[in-house]
Amino acid sequence: MRQTIHKLFWVWNFDKEEKWLNEMAAKGLSLVSVGFCKYEFEDSMPGEYKVCLQLLDKMPHHPESQKYIEFLEATGAEHIGNFTRWAYFRKKSKDGEFELFSDNASRIKYLSGVISFIALITVANCIVGINNVFLAINLSSLVNYLGFINLAIGIWGTFGCIKLLRKRKRMKQEGQLFE
Template identity: 30%
Template sequence: MRKFKLFLDFEKEARWLNKMASEGYELVGRSFGYRFRKSKPDHANIKIDYRLFKKQADFVDYCTLFEDSGWEHLAGTKSSGAQYFKQVNKDADEDIFSDIDSKASRYKRLSQMYISLAMCYLPIFAALVTTNAINIDAFFNPKQLYFTPGLWDKTGADFWGAFLFETPFAFFRGFAWLAFPVMIALCLIFSYKAEQRYQKIKKK
């Protein structure tokens, strides 16, 4: 089973995953949504860290350290950022973080990741603007985005059939570039929210 959700709060995400486990859905993967498999209901203790690794060996060492401490790595890769762990040894510590600083720092890393993404989208958007690839006139005269010969002279079913068929292509031609400023704005908002969460935990 696959579920799609967006969390900017690791604690809320962990509580949701623990609830899913209690309903008999075990987390087995986290890529393009959460992947679960049906299992026995489990009062799981799942915690989430956020780390990126340049080397696979460093990622393996990181997972091994947690496994030696009684935590099983459920999901996450060296480049995914979010790392999911489940307590499998009842004698292990109840949390994977030993202090407030380490618990808060994952939000700082998350905030920096979103800033980096925004910086990646920004030059693409700038290039679209400077090369005049963005057709601002389309906002005021969307008809120019339709290339079907004689479209506006058609009537009845002929018009609506041609119009509805070409509209998705016309929209893509004229407004696909909007994805970049939207993504930049979302990344900056998510970065700000993660930074706020970081500051809140640090003050505890």
Template identity: 35%
Template structure:
């Protein structure tokens, strides 16, 4: 039996999205396909799979092959995001082995947030001069994205400080 769920997650909430996918797995719904705010599940053994997401800097077949060699499967891709799963062996499914790799991942997410937010702010400012109808939409969306990414930026800053103190 298959089930389709429409659900939206914000760009900086990949950990919440992964937690939700893992909860669906515990309920016996295993991710089959992913699309824009669309998740297709198939019924299976509860908790069989663990899920994780990663924003890739570029499509790197060697990295994907490395992941597959370690027993990780690619369930789907959406823009720069790759949806991964592995069989549940009772240990946490962690993609990042050290602080630097976590920081690099956060940097990739923040860069995309700030580019999308910045472009919308720029377009909103430009539209303000010309009196175009999408001005408030661009300004609001740009502000929302930039402000929404601030908690991730703070977390990244604290993690970087912690790393410096440990050196």
């Protein structure tokens, strides 16, 4: 049986999202498709699957991403679906542990990619937001007050970036001691 759950995760909380998806899998609900704030599950044996998600370097249909997805599939992972550049995978628990990165250096490199992705959206929203808010004030046009939404996204995104930058700093400190 399938069931859909709507849930919002801020993009920088991808760890929490993954944890939640694995808690669902542990309860016997395995992810089968993803959309905007939308997760579809099907019944499985409790703990049958482990779930991982990853921000790809390119859009999922780009040949480079396809090559990567094929590589993961060859290691026993199953590609569930994508939402924008985020790809979701699952693997049977009996086939061993499922993590996409196993050392500090590759985790830091990946996290840096995620930070750039969020920073780009944040900066774009800030620029559009500031621009439109000024226009709104000068022209007192209601439409341009939408700029406040961009600005809000920009501020919220900045908060997210700071959170991830702190996380990266902690990982780098750790990396000075351990691999």
